[in-house]
Amino acid sequence: MSTTKEFQKLKRAPQIYSEAFKRQVVSEFERGLFTKAELRRRYTILGNNCIPRWLKKYGKFTYEDKLTLGRPMKDPQQQRIKELEAQLTKKEEELKVFKRFIEIAERELKIDIGKKVWFQAVEEISTSSLLTTYELCQLFGYTKQAFYKRKSSVKTSKYSSELLRSLVLNVRKQLPRTGGKKLYVMLQNEFIKHQISIGRDTFLDFLKAEYLQVPKARRYYKTTNSRHWMRRYPNLISTIELNRPEQxxxxxxxxxxxxxxxxxxxxxxxxxxxxxxxxxxxxxxxxxxxxxxxxxxxxxxxxxxxxxxxxxxxxxxxxxxxxxxxxxxxxxxxxxxxxxxxxxxxxxxxxxxxxxxxxxxxxxxxxxxxxxxxxxxxxxxxxxxxxxxxxxxxxxxxxxxxxxxxxxxxxxxxxxxxxxxx
CATH class of the missing domain: 3.30.420.10 (Ribonuclease H-like superfamily/Ribonuclease H)
Incomplete structure (x- = not known):
């Protein structure tokens, strides 16, 4: 009796498999020679999780947990095709969700997001994506020629933040609440003098980032008394076109x-x-x-x-x-x-x-x-x-x-x- 128990303990003891053996089992499974159950019986492999772990580590295919339901196919390639089809269906549904999300954002914000950011998206994504520039442009509904034409017309803004800030503050010393669009026009000569290349929108973004925007104040105080007995005159300017001083x-x-x-x-x-x-x-x-x-x-x-x-x-x-x-x-x-x-x-x-x-x-x-x-x-x-x-x-x-x-x-x-x- 004691001998039987000792034998069972030895049989249940964890087995150590070499790397070469693991790779051989994986190869035989992926070539479709044997199923997982047949491999376990053939090589007396204890534990149902050994072969799945080896497949994830050494296999040529990608294996995921709980991807498929029901009994697995005997042919691993057919099984992998089924898994990939399931993944593709899931990704297509995710893509539909994101497209719908963009449509809702465009409707609520009343802007064309694709038109606004497609160029920046292609430019940034192309450096890390496996898709070509042509394929990315097609994805956003534009041609590759449109991308390179836009790229050639974009001028890189070159400026020193400290210098630009000082130029703005010099104007603000006299006109402390001048808005950004007027500042941009007033500083054109200074931009040329200091060789500053900056667009209007970038300049407005700079003012916002540097907290140089001007907040508006709303006040009201009544200074007019229209309730009197004196003669009132008609409105003569409601239809005339202003075109000269002292008109x-x-x-x-x-x-x-x-x-x-x-x-x-x-x-x-x-x-x-x-x-x-x-x-x-x-x-x-x-x-x-x-x-x-x-x-x-x-x-x-x-x-x-x-x-x-x-x-x-x-x-x-x-x-x-x-x-x-x-x-x-x-x-x-x-x-x-x-x-x-x-x-x-x-x-x-x-x-x-x-x-x-x-x-x-x-x-x-x-x-x-x-x-x-x-x-x-x-x-x-x-x-x-x-x-x-x-x-x-x-x-x-x-x-x-x-x-x-x-x-x-x-x-x-x-x-x-x-x-x-x-």
């Missing part, structure tokens, strides 16, 4: 603050050149103060061409003192017809630029500091601040021209159905 002057009043009190900046702006032609800072909303801004504009008036004065229906602009001065200088009077700010959009925009880009929204120490800041802001605005609507030149430069091709955009007030052009 339309727009007027508005905006508030500014100090620690002591609130002050009001009375402004008069040329609608076509965007130049501030008259201004007056005061602690009141009286018409006599608004008249001072008008007189300043009249002194610097260069031509006697037909001129329209456009404003809201505030009592300052409807007062007899103000309208008499306009009529005396043969200036037509035009006013907004509703409470829609887009009817006097240019004046509103100039107010916003002075506050947001030149820091006039801040609370100043006293009137002297505020007045100094206002004077500097208007001088910088007229002489250095460029505008997209006048082909990226300054208001002073535009005011010297006889005709101006003014770019216009449609602005939609969400409180009204129709839109107006500014």
């Amino acid at each position: 339309v002057w727009v007027a508005d009043i905006t508030y500014l603050r100090t620690k002591e009190k609130t002050y009001y900046l009375h402004l008069l702006t040329d609608a076509c050149s965007k130049k501030i032609v008259g201004h007056q800072l005061s602690d009141n909303l009286m018409s006599s103060t608004t008249v001072k801004a008008l007189k300043m504009a009249l002194i610097d008036r260069k031509t006697q061409n037909e001129l329209i004065h456009h404003s809201d229906r505030g009592l300052q602009y409807c007062s007899k003192e103000y309208t008499d001065l306009l009529k005396k200088n043969n200036i037509f009077i035009s006013m907004t017809q509703a409470y829609d700010p887009y009817e006097n959009a240019i004046a509103e925009r100039v107010n916003g630029i002075l506050k947001e880009e030149f820091g006039l929204y801040e609370i100043f120490e006293n009137y002297q500091n505020l007045n100094k800041q206002v004077t500097q802001a208007i001088a910088l605005y007229n002489n250095f601040r460029i505008h997209m609507s006048i082909d990226m030149i300054t208001p002073n430069q535009a005011h010297q021209q006889k005709t101006i091709h003014l770019k216009q955009w449609k602005k939609i007030n969400r409180n009204r159905i129709n839109s107006v052009t500014i």
Whole structure:
């Protein structure tokens, strides 16, 4: 009895197989000579997991756990074909899922992802993929010629981050809240001087990465009283096309603050050149103060061409003192017809630029500091601040021209159905 137990222990003891033996078993299985069960019986191989482990380690084919269901085929090549077909079916389903994912992203984000990034994708993937450039281009729906044509047109941006940052900050010292698109135009001469090659979008990305973007502030303060008994005039500029300086002057009043009190900046702006032609800072909303801004504009008036004065229906602009001065200088009077700010959009925009880009929204120490800041802001605005609507030149430069091709955009007030052009 003891001899039988000792024999069973010896029989069950772990066996050690040589590398050559393992490779021979794998070879016989992959050639289809024997099945796994036949090999175990033929060579007295104990354990059901020995041969599968050897196949994974030494086999020419790829073996995965639990890939197939049911009884395995006797022919390993047929078994492998079945496994590969299962893998292919799974990958095709995954590809459908990713394509559907891209379609949903394009629909929700309202962009054509394939059109935007196909070139970058082919360029980056081709270095590590087994697919050729031709095959990758076909995968994205483009030709190989389109890829190399795009590649030849791409210019590598070459710039020093420190140098570029210093150039931006030099402009921001005078115009601290100038946007990225205007900065890109203003720095063109510096780019040439320092041999900086950079595109507009890359420049905007640089500003974002360096935290040099300008956040917008939204503020509102009522300075107009339209509920009065004085005469209101019709809107004369709603249908005219702006094409020259001193064709339309727009007027508005905006508030500014100090620690002591609130002050009001009375402004008069040329609608076509965007130049501030008259201004007056005061602690009141009286018409006599608004008249001072008008007189300043009249002194610097260069031509006697037909001129329209456009404003809201505030009592300052409807007062007899103000309208008499306009009529005396043969200036037509035009006013907004509703409470829609887009009817006097240019004046509103100039107010916003002075506050947001030149820091006039801040609370100043006293009137002297505020007045100094206002004077500097208007001088910088007229002489250095460029505008997209006048082909990226300054208001002073535009005011010297006889005709101006003014770019216009449609602005939609969400409180009204129709839109107006500014």
